[in-house]
Amino acid sequence: MNLTLRIWRQKSATAPGRFETYEVRDVLPDMSFLEMLDVLNERLIAEGREPVAFESDCREGICGACSLVINGIPHGGHKGTTACQLHMRHFRDGQTITIEPWRARAFPIIKDLIVDRSALDRIIQAGGFISVNTGSAPEANSILVPKDVAERAMDAAACIGCGACVAACKNASAMLFVAAKVSHLNLLPQGKPEKDRRVRNMVAQMDREGFGACTVTGSCEAVCPKEISLAFIAKMNRDYAAALLKGVPRRETATAA
Numbered sequence: 001m002n003l004t005l006r007i008w009r010q011k012s013a014t015a016p017g018r019f020e021t022y023e024v025r026d027v028l029p030d031m032s033f034l035e036m037l038d039v040l041n042e043r044l045i046a047e048g049r050e051p052v053a054f055e056s057d058c059r060e061g062i063c064g065a066c067s068l069v070i071n072g073i074p075h076g077g078h079k080g081t082t083a084c085q086l087h088m089r090h091f092r093d094g095q096t097i098t099i100e101p102w103r104a105r106a107f108p109i110i111k112d113l114i115v116d117r118s119a120l121d122r123i124i125q126a127g128g129f130i131s132v133n134t135g136s137a138p139e140a141n142s143i144l145v146p147k148d149v150a151e152r153a154m155d156a157a158a159c160i161g162c163g164a165c166v167a168a169c170k171n172a173s174a175m176l177f178v179a180a181k182v183s184h185l186n187l188l189p190q191g192k193p194e195k196d197r198r199v200r201n202m203v204a205q206m207d208r209e210g211f212g213a214c215t216v217t218g219s220c221e222a223v224c225p226k227e228i229s230l231a232f233i234a235k236m237n238r239d240y241a242a243a244l245l246k247g248v249p250r251r252e253t254a255t256a257a
């Protein structure tokens with residue numbers, strides 16, 4: 001199939017950006033979206049032109065690197081699918097496809113389709129861990145975890161931190177990401193000793209990074225490639241309220257960049 005691509009080009013964070021149009025020919029239906037961009041870049045390089053900068057790593061839907069807004073929807077709008085797992089058979093011959101980076105104040109553009117998502121890393125550094133004494137590994141069955149609790153924790157842990165929830169939200173809120181990361185540890189017995197501090201510190205860091213507030217429109221859940229449920233936001237709000245009632249303070253210093 002032959003396609004017309006409108007791609008956001010921007011040399012650096014401070015340079016002005018604009019859409020540029022490219023024709024791509026002989027795209028195979030079984031190519032992934034990123035392979036189609038590889039074909040375009042090989043041609044641009046052969047012509048001595050600047051290739052389009054975009055991010056990818058695993059190309060298997062597990063790392064969250066492929067942050068592309070495709071025709072206005074993060075990851076292209078196919079349920080439970082990352083851009084790297086999106087195949088060209090979902091597009092029509094002759095179609096025009098618009099490709100943009102994530103757009104949010106907390107995700108400044110680095111170049112073309114690549115944005116700086118280190119704000120999410122700093123939220124994890126603020127509380128997305130458990131503290132353990134070093135030494136030999138504990139006996140596997142010394143802490144029993146009920147099956148339903150383990151499954152809910154695993155559902156939350158499926159978040160790959162791609163940032164699509166932020167890109168889809170009209171407020172650029174990171175609540176679904178933070179809720180998933182807080183919940184997957186707060187649900188488990190190993191995460192409970194730091195439960196209150198974790199939710200206070202991760203939410204505080206989220207606010208410092210400039211993400212917007214959640215107004216529960218559900219766009220985050222709709223585009224999440226791992227189908228993280230909005231119910232985790234409700235759980236995080238309950239955990240946050242409980243920590244407030246106990247008078248648990250939040251860390252006042254920002255987590256280092």
Ligand code: FES
Pocket residue numbers: 055056057058059060061062063064065066082083084085
């Ligand atoms: S490149 Fe890893 S999820 Fe897409």
